[in-house]
Amino acid sequence: MNKGIFLDRDGVINEVLSHRVKFVNKPTDFYLLDGVGEAIKKLNDAHFLVFVVTNQGGIGLGYMKKAALEKVHETMLAELAAFDAKITDIAFCPHKPDAQCRCRKPKPEMIIKLAKKHQIDLAKSYMVGDRKPDIEAGKGAGTKTVLVGNRRGNAKADLSFPDLLSFVNWLIERSC
Structure with a gap:
């Protein structure tokens, strides 16, 4: 099984x-954000599979279309490629914040589906977020959880x- x-x-x-x-x-x-390209490259080099799990309620609310989100993600992947950093897969919830869907964080469905698809051992994996719904989704999926930033x-x-880079440096040092 892989680590994610x-x-x-x-x-x-x-x-x-x-x-x-x-937004x-x-x-x-x-x-x-500063250090993100370097952090993801370090994760790639350490043989972690890296995933993005993101709530994108702006689609459900009509602020953007799915095609616009895909262009944002293309931009993200291109900027990361400048660091030779790669994202394995991306999952997003397009529903309105109050839609009560199964995929919107804090529910863990996006993480669980990616884990099944890519054979991830969730107990050896981490969910990194900047808000409570991210942390709850990680806990619900059975990952270790990491809070970053100042929107705690x-x-x-x-x-x-x-x-993210501070966490990754800690993780890589711990793994060696």
């Missing part, structure tokens, strides 16, 4: 609610770091 790192997108990989961008609804709204709220993660 499941990453929330907004606030972990890219800026959100910053001075430059409120990422088009490629020009996408700004890779009352999330109770297993680990906490200022950013």
Whole structure:
């Protein structure tokens, strides 16, 4: 079985609610956070499969179309490619925040489906997020959980770091 790192997108990989961008609804709204390309490359080199699991309620609310989200993800993948960093797969929930669907975090369905598809041992994997729904989804799926950034709220993660690169450096040191 493989080891996986499941990453929330907004606030972990890219800026959100910053001075430059409120929400990422088009490629020009996408700004890779410092250290993310390097962090994902290190995960790739350490043989972790890296996934993005993201709620994208803007589709359900009519702020963007699925095609626009695909263009945002193409931009993300291109920016990561500049670091020779690769994402194994992306899962997203397009439903409105109050839709009560099975795939929207804090429910763990996106993580569980990716784990089955890519033969991931969830007990040896991590969910990295910047908010409580990410942490709850990881716990529900059976991963270890990591809270990054400064939008912490009352999330109770297993680990906490200022950013993705800090977590990855800790993980790689621990794995050696």
